[in-house]
Amino acid sequence: MSTDEIAIDIPLIDHHCHGVVPQDLNLKRFEALMSESYKLPPEGTSQFDKPLGLVVRRFCAPMLDLEPFCSGEEYVERRRALGHEEVNRRLLTACGLESLLVDTGHRSDAIADVPMMNDLSGRPAHEVVRIEAVAEQVARTGVSAADFPQAFTDELAARAKTAVGLKTIVAYRVTFDIDQTPPTKAEIARGTDRWFSSNMAAGKVRLGDVDVVRHGIWAGGELCRDLGLPLQIHVGFGDPDIYMHACDPTHFTDYLRAMEDWKVNCTLLHNYPFQREAAWLAEIFQNVYYDVGVILNFSGPQSATILGEALEMGPFTKQLYSSDAFGLAELYYLGQLLFRRALKQHLDRWIADDMCNVAEADRIIAMIATQNSRRIYPLG
Numbered sequence: 001m002s003t004d005e006i007a008i009d010i011p012l013i014d015h016h017c018h019g020v021v022p023q024d025l026n027l028k029r030f031e032a033l034m035s036e037s038y039k040l041p042p043e044g045t046s047q048f049d050k051p052l053g054l055v056v057r058r059f060c061a062p063m064l065d066l067e068p069f070c071s072g073e074e075y076v077e078r079r080r081a082l083g084h085e086e087v088n089r090r091l092l093t094a095c096g097l098e099s100l101l102v103d104t105g106h107r108s109d110a111i112a113d114v115p116m117m118n119d120l121s122g123r124p125a126h127e128v129v130r131i132e133a134v135a136e137q138v139a140r141t142g143v144s145a146a147d148f149p150q151a152f153t154d155e156l157a158a159r160a161k162t163a164v165g166l167k168t169i170v171a172y173r174v175t176f177d178i179d180q181t182p183p184t185k186a187e188i189a190r191g192t193d194r195w196f197s198s199n200m201a202a203g204k205v206r207l208g209d210v211d212v213v214r215h216g217i218w219a220g221g222e223l224c225r226d227l228g229l230p231l232q233i234h235v236g237f238g239d240p241d242i243y244m245h246a247c248d249p250t251h252f253t254d255y256l257r258a259m260e261d262w263k264v265n266c267t268l269l270h271n272y273p274f275q276r277e278a279a280w281l282a283e284i285f286q287n288v289y290y291d292v293g294v295i296l297n298f299s300g301p302q303s304a305t306i307l308g309e310a311l312e313m314g315p316f317t318k319q320l321y322s323s324d325a326f327g328l329a330e331l332y333y334l335g336q337l338l339f340r341r342a343l344k345q346h347l348d349r350w351i352a353d354d355m356c357n358v359a360e361a362d363r364i365i366a367m368i369a370t371q372n373s374r375r376i377y378p379l380g
């Protein structure tokens with residue numbers, strides 16, 4: 001390493017992640033967790049033959065005492081031989097994390113909870129509460145449609161008391177291309193009736209009614225304002241129940257502006273393929289923050305290209321680190337590794353081009369790695 005190169009070995013705050021699966025996984029279940037798709041890959045093909053699969057075999061295999069680029073079958077076999085607890089601990093404790101902010105709102109019965117993540121990682125883990133998941137939990141209690149709106153806001157307020165932030169998946173459920181004004185009481189009542197009569201009758205509670213979702217984001221926004229919490233907003237890349245073109249965060253400008261008036265910080269998560277739009281929103285709105293979590297894993301060897309776009313114009317004071325790992329400890333490990341490598345690659349080039357020096361690079365790293373998250377989340 002020349003003296004003009006930098007090292008990125010400081011601890012990171014992973015501001016958006018999920019629990020790992022506390023069970024041994026067979027090849028099929030491991031591959032299912034390597035994809036956001038609900039479907040298996042076509043017969044005769046493997047999830048290991050894509051950018052994420054390549055970096056799992058390159059970087060995670062040695063963590064399990066295997067040669068780099070072993071086969072997917074060998075990898076999963078070794079993982080089972082070591083046992084889930086050993087694998088989860090090995091990978092999580094090797095991440096160099098300062099703390100974890102865990103979203104507990106997705107398939108929480110199948111993954112480790114916040115205390116278990118604290119134990120496995122050896123680092124403080126904090127909870128982020130997902131607004132739509134709380135709405136669905138309240139709906140499942142058998143509450144009447146008439147009582148739902150108040151019961152939901154009461155429960156959300158109770159859950160927010162011990163959380164470090166709230167999260168909305170409005171983009172998944174109804175896209176960003178919606179009426180972003182606060183719903184009237186009549187709209188909320190009609191929306192709840194529609195939701196309860198259609199879905200509940202079919203035995204489903206999945207919230208997909210636009211007016212109830214609007215109620216959620218405004219009730220959540222109000223709580224964030226009153227408690228000084230940030231609001232995480234899912235953007236772009238994710239599950240297949242998404243209309244990607246309508247999940248461009250610039251569609252959500254009116255709501256972001258309203259939250260700016262309320263001094264509520266909004267953290268745009270993932271963002272791919274809208275990382276440039278997210279960086280632009282962070283540049284013009286005082287309250288907008290962003291990351292490129294999850295996609296660094298999924299783009300593997302190309303991850304520096306995406307981080308490079310996120311660095312094009314976004315303020316260094318507005319970018320955050322996240323892995324968005326779900327289920328597999330490998331995604332935690334690769335998230336931080338690919339982030340560190342990509343950021344180093346860009347900052348080394350900036351230094352070589354005489355756009356930056358080591359002291360400035362260290363300041364930029366500290367802001368993105370921890371300082372920005374510490375400033376906006378109540379991490380004590």
Ligand SMILES: [Zn+2]
Pocket residue numbers: 016017018103324
């Ligand atoms: Zn997530």
